[in-house]
Amino acid sequence: MYNMAEESRACCARSGFFRLSLFIALILLLTATLLSLILLQYRNELQGSITDRSLNDAKVAMAELQSEMIESQVIQNSLEKFATKAGKALAAKGLNADSLADMEKVFRRQFPVHSSLIWFSEELEVLIPSGNSEVEQKRAWQSFAKSIVAPDKLSVLDKKIADGFVKSNISDFLTADYFAALPIKCQLIMFKGVRKYIALVKIELAGRKKNAGYLLALIPTNQARPLWLEERALKLAGSRNETAGAYSLNRNSAVGNSTIGENLLHGFAVDHAAGRQFSWQNEVFYYTDKHFANPDLLLAVGLQKKPEDVTSEWTLVFIGILLWLPGLVCLLLPFSDVPARALNWSLKTRFNLTTFAIIAIPLITGGLTSAINTARISLEMQNEEFMQLNKRLSDVEESVALQTTNIEMYLNGELVKQHINKEVGMPVTRAIYNDLKKNGCEVAILIARDGQSWTASDLPPETIRQRNCYLISLNRVDLQKSGFAIDVIDKAFPPPTRGFSDHILQKTELLQKDLHNRIRRFELGGISFSSFITYIYDNSGNIKACLNLGFNHKSMQQVFIGNYPRSAPGAVSRLYFASALENGASRLPASKRLRNILNFSILTGNSFRFVHEWNNESYLVYARPFTDINSAGMVVKKVVVAGLNPEREQVITLLITSLAAVLTAVLIVNFFSGFFLRPVLQLSDMAARVAGGDCSGQLIPGNTTDEISVLTSNFGQMISGLREKAEMRNYLRADLFEHAAGEQKIVAERAETVILFAGIRNFSALEDQVSAEDAMGMMSRFLAVCENAVREHGGDIDKYIGDTAMAAFKQQSSASAETSALAAALQIQQNVDQLRQESPAFAGLITGTGVAGGSVIAGHIGSLHNRLDYTFIGDTVNLAARLEKMAGRDGKPLILTTKSLLEKAGNAFAFSLLEPIAVKGKTGLIDVVAITGYNAEARQ
Numbered sequence: 001m002y003n004m005a006e007e008s009r010a011c012c013a014r015s016g017f018f019r020l021s022l023f024i025a026l027i028l029l030l031t032a033t034l035l036s037l038i039l040l041q042y043r044n045e046l047q048g049s050i051t052d053r054s055l056n057d058a059k060v061a062m063a064e065l066q067s068e069m070i071e072s073q074v075i076q077n078s079l080e081k082f083a084t085k086a087g088k089a090l091a092a093k094g095l096n097a098d099s100l101a102d103m104e105k106v107f108r109r110q111f112p113v114h115s116s117l118i119w120f121s122e123e124l125e126v127l128i129p130s131g132n133s134e135v136e137q138k139r140a141w142q143s144f145a146k147s148i149v150a151p152d153k154l155s156v157l158d159k160k161i162a163d164g165f166v167k168s169n170i171s172d173f174l175t176a177d178y179f180a181a182l183p184i185k186c187q188l189i190m191f192k193g194v195r196k197y198i199a200l201v202k203i204e205l206a207g208r209k210k211n212a213g214y215l216l217a218l219i220p221t222n223q224a225r226p227l228w229l230e231e232r233a234l235k236l237a238g239s240r241n242e243t244a245g246a247y248s249l250n251r252n253s254a255v256g257n258s259t260i261g262e263n264l265l266h267g268f269a270v271d272h273a274a275g276r277q278f279s280w281q282n283e284v285f286y287y288t289d290k291h292f293a294n295p296d297l298l299l300a301v302g303l304q305k306k307p308e309d310v311t312s313e314w315t316l317v318f319i320g321i322l323l324w325l326p327g328l329v330c331l332l333l334p335f336s337d338v339p340a341r342a343l344n345w346s347l348k349t350r351f352n353l354t355t356f357a358i359i360a361i362p363l364i365t366g367g368l369t370s371a372i373n374t375a376r377i378s379l380e381m382q383n384e385e386f387m388q389l390n391k392r393l394s395d396v397e398e399s400v401a402l403q404t405t406n407i408e409m410y411l412n413g414e415l416v417k418q419h420i421n422k423e424v425g426m427p428v429t430r431a432i433y434n435d436l437k438k439n440g441c442e443v444a445i446l447i448a449r450d451g452q453s454w455t456a457s458d459l460p461p462e463t464i465r466q467r468n469c470y471l472i473s474l475n476r477v478d479l480q481k482s483g484f485a486i487d488v489i490d491k492a493f494p495p496p497t498r499g500f501s502d503h504i505l506q507k508t509e510l511l512q513k514d515l516h517n518r519i520r521r522f523e524l525g526g527i528s529f530s531s532f533i534t535y536i537y538d539n540s541g542n543i544k545a546c547l548n549l550g551f552n553h554k555s556m557q558q559v560f561i562g563n564y565p566r567s568a569p570g571a572v573s574r575l576y577f578a579s580a581l582e583n584g585a586s587r588l589p590a591s592k593r594l595r596n597i598l599n600f601s602i603l604t605g606n607s608f609r610f611v612h613e614w615n616n617e618s619y620l621v622y623a624r625p626f627t628d629i630n631s632a633g634m635v636v637k638k639v640v641v642a643g644l645n646p647e648r649e650q651v652i653t654l655l656i657t658s659l660a661a662v663l664t665a666v667l668i669v670n671f672f673s674g675f676f677l678r679p680v681l682q683l684s685d686m687a688a689r690v691a692g693g694d695c696s697g698q699l700i701p702g703n704t705t706d707e708i709s710v711l712t713s714n715f716g717q718m719i720s721g722l723r724e725k726a727e728m729r730n731y732l733r734a735d736l737f738e739h740a741a742g743e744q745k746i747v748a749e750r751a752e753t754v755i756l757f758a759g760i761r762n763f764s765a766l767e768d769q770v771s772a773e774d775a776m777g778m779m780s781r782f783l784a785v786c787e788n789a790v791r792e793h794g795g796d797i798d799k800y801i802g803d804t805a806m807a808a809f810k811q812q813s814s815a816s817a818e819t820s821a822l823a824a825a826l827q828i829q830q831n832v833d834q835l836r837q838e839s840p841a842f843a844g845l846i847t848g849t850g851v852a853g854g855s856v857i858a859g860h861i862g863s864l865h866n867r868l869d870y871t872f873i874g875d876t877v878n879l880a881a882r883l884e885k886m887a888g889r890d891g892k893p894l895i896l897t898t899k900s901l902l903e904k905a906g907n908a909f910a911f912s913l914l915e916p917i918a919v920k921g922k923t924g925l926i927d928v929v930a931i932t933g934y935n936a937e938a939r940q
Contacts, residue, residue, distance in 0.1 A: 025330035032323040039323070043316050050309050051285070055278055056610045058287035060597060061301045063608060065244055066292055067596035068233035070603070075197050075219060076186045082107060083201040083215065091206040095121060095213045100129035107217075116218040120145055122211060140165035145216060147176035148183065148200055175460075180583055188221075196220050230297065231256045243284065243302030250296050260286075260300055268300050283310065292604045382620075386609045389622035389635040392575060396564050397627055403560040407439055408519050411532055411549070419536060424545040429454040436549065440556030442529070443468060445548040446536075447479070451488025464550070467529065469493045470522075471550050475533045478516070482535070482543055521553050528553040557629050558584040573637035578602060580630045594634065597623055601632040612636070690719060748859025752811065754821040754851065754901070755877050756795065757884035758786050758828050759804030761846040770841065778841060779803050785835065789827040793820040798871055804884065808858075808872055818853055818905040822931055825849040825895045826909075850883025851897040851931075852876050853904070879919055879926065886917070886928075893930030902929050910935050 067073060086103050093099040100119050107117060118135055119127040124145050126138050135141060143161035147154050154162075162176035170189050179187065179198070186199035196218045203213045230246050234257035237244040245260030247253070247269055254262040264281075268288045271279065278287045283305040291297035415432065422428050424446055433444035433456035443457040443464050457464060472479075472493040480486040521530045530551040535543045562585030567574040578586045578598045588595050597608055607624035623634040760782055770778070779802075786805040787797050794817075795809040807824070809817040828849060835842040854876035861869050883896040893912070902911055910933045916925035 021330050021333045025327050028327035028330055029324070032327050035323050036320060039316060039320055043313070046312060046316070050305070051278075051280075054285040054303055054305075055287065056608070058278065058285060058301055058303055059606070060608055060610045061242070061244075061303065062287060062289050062299065063597045063600040063604075063606070064593060065233055065237060065299060065301060066289075066604075067600045068236060069229045069291070069293075070599070071221065071229055072186055072188060072197065073596075073599065074229060074232070076184075076199060078110065079186065079199050079201050079215075079217065082110065083203050086215070087204045088206045090203065090213075094205070094211060095119070095127055095203075097128060097130040100127060101131055104129055104132075111217070112220055112223060114220050114223070118145075118216040120214040120216065122213060124149060124214065127213070137165065137169075141216070144176060144179075145200065145214065148179055149214065151177075151180065177583075186219075191218055194220060195222050227255055227297075230291075234258055243304070245300045246291075247298045247300070248296060249298060255297070260302060265298070265300060269298050272298060280305075292600075385620050385637065386622050389573070389609075389620060389637060390624070392573070392635050393622070393624060393626070393633040396561060396575070396577070396633055397629065399564050400557055400560040400626075400629060403563060404519060404556075407556075408517075408532070411436075411519075411534065412517050416534060416536055416547075420539065424448050424454075424536070426454045426456070429456040432547065432549075433457065436551075438559065440551045440553070440559050441549055442552050442555075443471070443550040445471065445550075447472075447484065447489060447546045447548070449482075449484050449544065451485030451492070453489065453492050467550060469495065471531050471548050474531060475516075475546065475548065479546060482546075484546065519551070530556065554581055554584075554630050558631070561585050561626070561629060561631060573635055575633065575635055577626070577631050577633040580632075584631060586631075589634065589636065594621065594623075594636065597621075598632055598634050601625055601634075602630075611639070686715065686719070748857055750855055751858050752817075752854065753856045753858065753872060753876070754809040754817040754853035755856065755872060755880040756790070756807040756809065756821050756825060756849065756851050757804060757880050758807075758825070758847060758849040759802075759884055761848055761888045763803045774841065778845070781835065781842075782832070782845070782847070785831040786828055789824045789831060792827065793824040795820060795824060799869075806877075806881075808856075816904060816906075818901050819908060821851050821853070822895075822897065822902075822905055822909055825851055825897075825931065826933065829894055846888050847894060848884055848887030848889065848892075849895045850880045850885070850887055851895070851901060852880035852883060853898070853901045854879075875919075875922070879922075882917075882919055883928070893932065895931040896928055897931060899927035899929050902931075907935055909933070 085106075089103060089106075090099050104117055108115065118141055119129065120142075121127055124142055126135055126142055128134065140161055143154075143158040144165050146158055147162040159176070166174050166176050166178070169192060181187075182198065182200045183202065186197045189196060189198050191198070198216070198218055200214060200216045203215055205211055205213075227246075227248075234244055234246060234255065238257060238259050243259050245258035245265050246255035247258075247262075247265035248255060249269060252266070254260075254265050258265065264286075268286060271277075272288045272290075277289065278285065280286075285303045285305065286300055287303075288298055288300045291299055415435070419428050419432070429444050429446040432446070433441060436444070437458070442459055443455060445453060445455050445468060447453045455461075455468065472489065473495050476486065476489075476495065479489060517532075517534050519530050519532050521528065530553045532547075532549040532551070534547050536545040536547055538544045558579055558581060561577060561579075564575070566587070574589075576587050576589045576594070576598060578584075578588060578595075580602045588598070591612070591614055594612065600606070601608060601623050602625060605625050607622075609620075609622045612619045612621045618639040620637045620639060621634065623632060625632045760779070763779070782803070783800055783805050786807070790797055790805075790807040790809075793809070794812050794815070795807045798806040798808050800806075807821075809821045809824075811817045812820065829847070832842075832845065832847050836845060854874075856872045856874040856876050858872050859870065861871060861873075879898070883898075886892055887896045888894045892914075896914070899913070902909065909931050911929045911931050914928045914930055916927050919926050
């Protein structure tokens with residue numbers, strides 16, 4: 001029987017354990033499902049941020065690849081490298097004929113053999129290498145080089161020779177000034193009918209401050225093999241271990257030196273045609289784009305996934321597997337020998353496991369959610385940073401527009417006023433032109449009423465003749481209406497007919513109604529220019545001349561963009577820009593990579609945003625073309641505060657929160673576990689009741705002498721002591737209670753205190769009319785009113801003397817003792833009035849209150865062995881008692897105090913002055929005032 005009972009209990013225990021395991025497994029699996037959903041969202045956030053960053057990095061890599069396919073840039077970079085190499089090689093021998101001949105051989109091994117080279121000394125004298133014949137047009141080449149290297153020292157003769165050389169050999173429409181940027185940027189020209197790049201580089205001899213030289217090169221490109229630039233760029237990318245490729249759409253074949261397989265490139269071409277520009281394949285992010293100058297060529301770049309990204313993704317997979325393990329283990333527990341062992345588990349072990357699960361799971365859930373939110377916040381922070389960078393580029397565009405408006409206002413106002421009293425003629429025209437030349441003005445035409453005209457410009461007349469005629473034709477009708485000699489004007493500026501389509505001429509007629517005093521932009525023969533037309537009046541208000549100004553619109557914009565303030569030294573962000581024009585304004589970054597991206601943004605019109613590493617520092621970079629300014633801008637901002645790497649912050653936050661959750665759970669389990677769990681919970685419950693003011697409970701200590709039992713016994717004794725002190729508090733004043741809790745000895749001190757006495761008038765007469773119980777009840781209610789009012793205003797009841805209450809007010813930080821005492825007196829009076837209304841028994845009750853302040857003696861009186869009392873004595877107490885006896889008697893007001901106390905209380909109370917009184921022990925009279933209420937004006 002005994003064995004059957006044991007087996008029955010064991011079977012019930014196993015059955016209970018089985019149900020418990022299923023219940024716990026269900027909870028764990030539901031929790032794992034919830035965490036898996038959160039983890040899935042987390043993983044999507046992570047992969048999305050990785051893809052976004054990879055896409056931006058791939059666009060930058062594509063821009064760098066395509067920048068190496070820009071023919072002019074490749075040639076310029078190659079020439080600069082050659083100049084550096086030549087400077088080192090020529091440092092020892094100098095610029096003599098033999099060393100120059102050797103360097104020419106080196107040049108022709110790197111550049112086309114048919115390139116033409118002209119060497120110059122530091123004084124820009126032509127140098128002839130050994131074995132070479134004299135340079136044709138030697139004097140012209142010298143003048144041309146001087147116009148580029150030292151234009152400020154150029155003589156008039158050299159200027160004419162240089163301009164004539166350019167017109168006869170390069171283009172009749174150009175001058176030598178067109179090549180001012182040649183030292184930093186080679187230019188494509190047609191030289192004697194052959195397509196060539198012309199470049200001028202300085203050769204600085206290493207270790208020498210003087211004896212530098214110059215090399216002018218004419219490099220033909222008509223014999224270059226197809227796709228040589230692309231093959232060269234792909235070869236350089238391969239040497240840097242970069243993944244890049246090019247695919248010809250017409251030939252359906254890969255370009256040489258591609259590091260991406262032809263089959264893969266063909267698949268990218270199909271995807272690109274379907275609108276898919278990027279994809280992940282074998283942990284590599286591929287991005288494709290058309291060649292900016294050759295739509296037949298598809299370029300592709302591949303970026304290997306970063307190791308930290310791979311680690312993050314595998315960490316998420318590992319965590320996902322771990323989430324399901326506890327639930328699956330619980331399902332398998334009933335089929336193992338764990339149930340038999342679990343029956344013998346201690347309470348501590350069960351409590352540890354349960355508490356750990358309860359604490360750790362919510363904390364880990366919160367950690368996952370926190371990681372997602374952290375990543376989202378980091379992405380938003382980064383996007384906000386890029387938006388701020390873009391805003392700064394928008395500020396540049398707004399600055400250009402504002403400067404255009406300012407120059408228009410200047411032309412309308414100040415410029416005309418400067419010349420209102422001057423005789424029209426060439427000096428005035430030239431002065432206006434010189435004043436506006438720095439703002440892109442190319443021509444100024446002043447026409448008098450008799451048709452006589454004067455033109456000021458630095459451009460050759462044949463260059464701007466057609467534009468001048470068009471400029472005058474814009475205002476021809478209005479000139480005729482204003483009384484100008486239009487026949488004379490037509491002879492000087494015949495209406496343009498050649499080179500103008502019908503819609504341009506029709507547009508001209510429409511614009512004549514809205515031309516004056518405004519800068520208007522036009523496109524003429526592929527050139528963008530702006531016009532400004534206004535009239536000059538004499539002092540009588542009569543028109544004496546018409547001023548026509550022609551601006552090169554693009555040059556004007558470049559001047560305005562160049563006027564934008566530079567970044568202050570040490571600024572967190574810096575602004576750079578580059579122009580598509582030869583002589584446009586530019587501020588280029590020191591990084592070659594950033595310069596290439598800036599130039600590529602001009603060529604393609606693409607925008608770029610990425611994180612740039614430079615000298616062990618991280619920078620946010622945003623680059624895009626300026627709207628309608630033929631330039632591109634770039635803002636580079638140093639990352640001062642960490643926290644802009646969403647993927648890293650996701651992983652860090654997840655690891656920290658998960659680790660913190662586990663550690664927190666372990667600490668809590670260890671702190672609350674053990675055999676003392678139940679007694680500690682009892683003590684905690686009793687402590688909570690005592691903290692709430694309930695000291696009625698009791699603790700029954702155990703029979704053992706362990707620490708828990710001793711603690712329980714001591715805690716019970718403490719509750720008994722608190723209960724006794726709580727009962728004592730009902731009979732003692734607060735300060736008396738504090739002194740009673742301390743050492744029993746006679747203590748006395750002088751203190752500035754305000755004393756209040758409040759009592760009932762003629763209470764003896766009321767005693768005869770009511771029973772003893774009613775009389776004591778009325779007195780108790782009155783004294784309760786006094787006590788409530790005194791305590792509410794920070795005072796303490798000192799004692800009750802029959803039907804009179806004595807209270808003391810000490811100085812407080814919130815309000816003065818005088819103010820608090822008078823406020824308490826008014827409240828006592830108000831509450832007594834309310835008693836009269838509520839109970840007929842109080843209808844005839846009259847009270848009186850006296851308040852006085854000053855120095856008192858506060859301390860113990862009585863016997864140390866029998867009874868001690870704590871009270872106040874002194875003249876101030878006597879004066880307050882005297883005022884209380886006077887108040888409410890013989891028609892006197894109900895609240896009396898001294899004038900000196902009222903002055904200390906300020907102007908918060910309404911009062912009336914009474915006759916001074918004599919007080920025993922005082923040599924003079926005491927000024928007495930009656931308090932009638934609060935001062936309404938002061939309270940407002």
